[in-house]
Amino acid sequence: MWRGPSIDLGQQHPRHGERVIKVVLVGAAWLSVAVTIGIVVSLLAPTVTFFTHVGIVDFLFGTEWTAGFGNKFSWTDKAWGVLPLVVATAIVTVIALAVAVPLGLGAAIYLSEYASERVRKVLKPILEVLAGVPTVVYGFLALTIFTPIFAHVVRFDTIHNMLSPGIVMGFMIVPTIASLGEDAMSAVPLALRQGSYALGANRMKTTLRVVFPAALSGIVAAIVLGISRAVGETMIVTIAAGSRAQLTFDPREGAQTMTGFIAQIASGDAPQGSPVYYSLFAVGALLFAITLLINLASIRLVRKYRQVY
Amino acid sequence: MTTTTVPRANMLTRTRNRDGITSAVFAALLWLCLALICIFLFFVLAVIVQKGLARFDANLVTHQPSKIRPETAGVQSALLGTLWVGGITAVIALPLGIAAAVYLEEYANPAKWWNRAIELNIQNLAAVPAVIYGILTLGFVVRGPVSIGAVVMAGGVALALLILPVIIITTREALRSVPREIRDGSLALGATQWQTTWRQVLPAAVPGIATGSILAMSRAIGEAAPLILVGATTFVTFNPDGVLSRYTTLPVQIYNLVPQDRDAFRDLAYAAILLLIVVLLAMNAVAIWLRNRYQRRW
Numbered sequence: 001m002w003r004g005p006s007i008d009l010g011q012q013h014p015r016h017g018e019r020v021i022k023v024v025l026v027g028a029a030w031l032s033v034a035v036t037i038g039i040v041v042s043l044l045a046p047t048v049t050f051f052t053h054v055g056i057v058d059f060l061f062g063t064e065w066t067a068g069f070g071n072k073f074s075w076t077d078k079a080w081g082v083l084p085l086v087v088a089t090a091i092v093t094v095i096a097l098a099v100a101v102p103l104g105l106g107a108a109i110y111l112s113e114y115a116s117e118r119v120r121k122v123l124k125p126i127l128e129v130l131a132g133v134p135t136v137v138y139g140f141l142a143l144t145i146f147t148p149i150f151a152h153v154v155r156f157d158t159i160h161n162m163l164s165p166g167i168v169m170g171f172m173i174v175p176t177i178a179s180l181g182e183d184a185m186s187a188v189p190l191a192l193r194q195g196s197y198a199l200g201a202n203r204m205k206t207t208l209r210v211v212f213p214a215a216l217s218g219i220v221a222a223i224v225l226g227i228s229r230a231v232g233e234t235m236i237v238t239i240a241a242g243s244r245a246q247l248t249f250d251p252r253e254g255a256q257t258m259t260g261f262i263a264q265i266a267s268g269d270a271p272q273g274s275p276v277y278y279s280l281f282a283v284g285a286l287l288f289a290i291t292l293l294i295n296l297a298s299i300r301l302v303r304k305y306r307q308v309y
Numbered sequence: 310m311t312t313t314t315v316p317r318a319n320m321l322t323r324t325r326n327r328d329g330i331t332s333a334v335f336a337a338l339l340w341l342c343l344a345l346i347c348i349f350l351f352f353v354l355a356v357i358v359q360k361g362l363a364r365f366d367a368n369l370v371t372h373q374p375s376k377i378r379p380e381t382a383g384v385q386s387a388l389l390g391t392l393w394v395g396g397i398t399a400v401i402a403l404p405l406g407i408a409a410a411v412y413l414e415e416y417a418n419p420a421k422w423w424n425r426a427i428e429l430n431i432q433n434l435a436a437v438p439a440v441i442y443g444i445l446t447l448g449f450v451v452r453g454p455v456s457i458g459a460v461v462m463a464g465g466v467a468l469a470l471l472i473l474p475v476i477i478i479t480t481r482e483a484l485r486s487v488p489r490e491i492r493d494g495s496l497a498l499g500a501t502q503w504q505t506t507w508r509q510v511l512p513a514a515v516p517g518i519a520t521g522s523i524l525a526m527s528r529a530i531g532e533a534a535p536l537i538l539v540g541a542t543t544f545v546t547f548n549p550d551g552v553l554s555r556y557t558t559l560p561v562q563i564y565n566l567v568p569q570d571r572d573a574f575r576d577l578a579y580a581a582i583l584l585l586i587v588v589l590l591a592m593n594a595v596a597i598w599l600r601n602r603y604q605r606r607w
Binding site for chain 2 (some may be wrong): 012014015017018022024025028029030031033035036038039042043046072079094102103105107108109110114123124125126127128129130132133134135136137138140141143144145171172184202203204205223225229231232233234235239240243251254259262263266267272281284287288292294298299302
């Protein structure tokens with residue numbers, strides 16, 4: 001008489017190796033959370049020290065920033081108003097977006113709606129090369145090549161300005177917006193386009209009135225990510241926008257951005273424990289908070305467009 | 310009747326014509342966008358090649374940086390520093406990134422909130438500014454708890470943290486493109502989950518993982534911002550000889566040459582840029598080739 005299988009399939013030897021591997025994999029995944037916690041902790045502790053000496057209102061709304069001046073270890077002979085850095089960051093970001101959004105969206109629309117498979121295969125690597133050029137190279141070119149050109153065209157005579165790093169940074173961000181925008185538009189189902197063509201619309205109308213609105217949240221997400229890139233970009237502005245922290249709205253003048261300040265102080269002399277050392281972390285914390293909000297907005301938008309269809 | 314049909318027909322052709330013109334203008338604008346992008350890129354590359362070739366000689370890789378003789382100085386210490394830091398970055402970031410991606414794609418239950426939290430966190434980390442990773446490494450590794458100082462290891466850690474999320478995201482995409490049937494077939498034959506992952510899924514995903522990793526590594530090699538914070542800016546005229554050696558890298562060396570006013574320094578900077586771009590374009594070319602060669606439609 002057959003009594004079933006001689007081994008009970010449900011009760012194999014426990015596979016300890018498998019379990020160890022899983023623990024290792026889980027650990028690797030949690031490491032990313034540890035990195036985030038590390039960022040918050042490493043920013044928070046020195047920032048708290050900073051705010052025991054500087055009022056948070058003075059910091060956020062002060063219009064003068066002279067962190068590098070005066071006695072290295074004195075808190076009181078400097079102005080700690082971060083607005084000049086924030087305004088400079090905003091101006092460079094706006095210039096960069098004025099370049100990157102039209103060009104990036106134009107490229108995205110072309111790649112997704114107009115280009116043949118062969119053209120796409122040539123153009124995408126070109127965009128990738130644009131994204132692959134190191135930012136220090138862009139910064140150097142902005143300073144030595146583009147600033148003289150723009151100074152000639154727009155007529156200004158400062159070595160450092162916000163215009164040329166802004167424009168060059170715009171080209172740096174183009175691939176981000178183009179590739180995410182293309183993803184969003186390619187994700188729009190073919191049936192929508194066919195419906196539009198069946199009603200007699202041409203390619204432009206189909207693109208602008210059907211595909212573009214359908215992909216809008218994805219496109220906005222791409223732009224939002226572009227903003228966060230521009231806000232956090234460091235080398236181009238450090239090299240080409242200069243290191244003068246001044247509150248100005250004229251893009252032909254040089255000014256220091258938040259990242260520019262961080263890089264300048266870090267490459268100079270900031271003794272551990274000095275006020276300027278702590279201000280580095282305070283500005284870093286502000287930068288992290290701003291980009292965190294921007295990133296979360298962008299992630300939410302991406303989620304939204306993924307669930308539409 | 311005739312009075313109504315004629316203008317109507319006219320109206321139709323007129324709007325058609327206008328439609329035709331606007332849509333041609335629209336297509337032309339799209340072309341213009343791409344043309345501008347291409348012109349910018351070719352201009353940038355042309356400037357680099359033209360200005361870089363003047364000093365693109367053997368001295369560049371055989372000589373050390375010099376503040377006195379920029380005409381014959383090289384960037385040997387920076388080139389070797391780049392290799393050291395890149396190597397450490399790869400050794401740290403690749404295994405960790407691939408392991409995390411394997412967990413999220415093959416093991417994790419996406420319905421659990423902690424897995425979704427990890428995912429959200431990685432997406433956010435991918436867009437955190439590079440300088441922040443510099444601040445993190447400065448606070449934890451260079452000074453702070455670990456305190457190893459501004460050495461090769463610190464640079465490698467900063468860059469590894471920077472590209473870790475990128476590697477996780479691209480590896481997940483590569484794993485996701487391996488069809489369900491491969492896994493089902495393997496599991497049905499009695500393989501365990503890890504055997505399935507290790508012997509079937511990962512080998513099938515290798516081209517995608519390699520492409521993403523090379524692109525991430527080329528980003529790391531070109532990055533200067535976090536390294537400025539972890540002390541690669543010091544003037545270094547000797548080659549690194551270990552993970553605890555002081556160092557500089559090519560992008561940081563280029564950054565150091567910016568404030569130098571003499572033309573000879575500019576020439577050297579352009580030559581160093583050309584060298585860096587050649588290395589990065591070669592890496593990009595390999596990545597694109599890998600993708601085209603091994604791209605599989607299942």
